Amino acid sequence: MATQRYFRYPQPQSRLMTRTFSKRELILILLLALGGLVVLPGLNAFVPAASALHVSSFTLSVYGKYLTYAVLALGVNLLWGYTGILSLGQCLFFSLGGYALGMYLMLMIGKLGQYKTDIPDFMVFLEFVTKYPATGGLPPHWIPFKHFWFAAAMVVTVPAVVAYGFGWLAFRSRIKGVYFSILSQALTYAACLMFFRNDFTFGGNNGLTDFKFLLGYDINAPGTKRVLYLCSAGLLLLTYLFCRWLTSTKFGLIQRAIRDSENRVLFSGYATADFKLFVFVIAAIIAGLGGALFVPQVGIINPSEMSPEKSLEAVVWVAVGGRGNMLGPILGAIGINSLKSYATHAWAEEWPYILGFLFIFVTVFMPKGIIGLPAQLGEIKRRYRARQQPTAVPLAPENAPPVSSEGAGE
């Protein structure tokens, strides 16, 4: 595949098979987890609002949103960076997870809507009561979403089932490369159009919004916001550990082998389609979980979250952060979205140019993304030194530092 040749993937090294986490990585993760799970919410909860160190609920919930994006990015990376499947439709699964929880949140509004009725507002003005008279206007498939456990189960199940169905058809027919990318994009676009239709019973263009309660707690209270943030941070940490573990097992080795040369793996006797299907379903579940935590924090889910641009954006985060390792996508998702939040306020007119330039710069000059930058700079430095001292003993391959092993490849 042309993309693979272009972005040279380093070969997997057997020494990494024996140890999941290097010491350096472990310390880094612990520090990040401490910062994200303890310090930031602590500054929000215990530092008085007047203090300069105080983190407002607004900031915390914006970061909570970024963390759910980072979860989505990890799923994209598991597919793209580790299995070589470039899915341009991951936001479909993200939105499906979001809709599943959103339906529960809609039903929890109760009589606090504009019409003071038991059913959500959009069902009142679309006159669902004439369509579903037996249930007082509530479409039958909405009824079980009154229970949190059911909605939570659907957050995982719906994306998994859709991914299984689509993946089974696509991988069994040996659809890969750009063809798979295009199909995945078409899938999310089709779903987007379907959800736009008011007859589809999910609120049409306006989607689901104006949530009030989650498990009986006021969804906008600072305490609830903090818990939602903590859940997002916890989910991100768990997803990270899971992805790290999965890719360090034998399964992960086969995953990377599929990425680098699927035919060889196939002819070695592995059913590559099953492996790919498994990873695709896992990535969909990860996206769905991210989406479920995204919705209560931003307060809205509507079909434009399924539009292909959103999925492309997720791929851009991974590309900018650096794929093929687990920290890059997190860095990319949080970094780009913080930058976007800042720029849309500070340079409201010019920000698309700034971000666009950044994307082009990174993809052209930094093929391993931001995370690969130290290794890239080290490489440049080494080459520069080698040129400065042509008489010096050239670095023999066995003495050479493992230039690209820490960064983009592992």
Place this chain on the structure above:
Amino acid sequence: MKKNSLSLLTQSCRAAALAAGLAFTVNAADTVKVGVLHSLSGTMAISETSLKDVLLFTFDEINKSGGIKVSGKNYMIDPVVVDPASNWPLFAEKAEQLLVKDKVAVTFGCWTSVSRKSVLPVYERYNGLLFYPVQYEGEELSKNIFYTAEAVNQQAIPAVDYMLAEGKKKFYLLGSDYVYPRTTNKILKQYLKLKGIPETDIVEIYTPFGHTDYQTIVAAIKQFAAGGSACVISTLNGDTNVPFFKEYANAGLTSENCPVVSFSISEDEFRGLPAKQLVGQLGCWTYFMSLKTPENAAFVKNFDAWLKDPQVAGVDYKVTGVDPKGRVTCSPMNLSRIGVYLWKQACEKADSFEPDKVAAALIGQKFKGPAGEVTMQANHHLVNNVYIGETLASGQFKIIKTFTGVAAEPFSEKFLK
């Protein structure tokens, strides 16, 4: 002395604001921060950028004429412009940023219903103020939002009344599958039934988002209009109007044999449409650029002059990204501007920028705008004049009918009785 009284003022303001659960900035240079929340990039930028321009123009106008007089001081409007990028979750984030970080006293913004729905909980939570200037479906009333926009009974009902008076007996309701068309048509259907139009003479059709193939629908309209006295009430959005009107003209349908009234095409949208195919078709708004009033003449002239040298006087704000070529004024722009003036008057009446006091003072505020006098009602909507215009090849409308002093009513069940 000056400094002292100012700090006292700021302190008392802060105390008042803390009581209301929100603080806003009135800083030392006697300026008041005002948020502008319109998409400057993405799909909605084409419509919303015009509103951002007209808002900055209005701030400039007010600052030049002495700003807002509160507590014996003249406050200059200091705009905080953000770009929610046609992204609905980002709208909520930017709204919260304006309220929490910038502590704006008021926000002018939103175009689509979904963006308003997205920010509504934010304004309610922080007890902020939002002015919404674009015609919409109603069925909503928030104590924190002031809707200068046309409600359904200020646009769709007068248009249908006009059609009935013209002797039209068959109605084809065509819309994009959004909430606004759905709600409008639902109301129109009930209204037409009240007026004695049998259900068989009303057709309601929706086309999906981004639809381009109108052949079948236009053929159906042609058949529907064959017996005469038929008309089309269109709530088609944006780009879909291009293939629709093209097909409509190709099928030999004209404003003579079956007129179309569109609710989503104003002078500004017209810039992107094939003018020739729309000549003679109708529009219905509370403002047209072609209105002949001294206020409108001044508005059009001053805005045109401002576009060539865009700035906001009295504050350190640099205006960028204004395109002065081929610009027009339209109803959402006029209503945006009216919103700013109503807010200014209310602040002066309440002698405060505190949202609760301003909201209370807003009720009953009158403003003589380019399209006549408007009054803010207790239901947060305006009493406004409604005009029906006929499209000219120049992209302007010739006003053919005026309804004076129509009171907006957001909830349809109240005016359908």
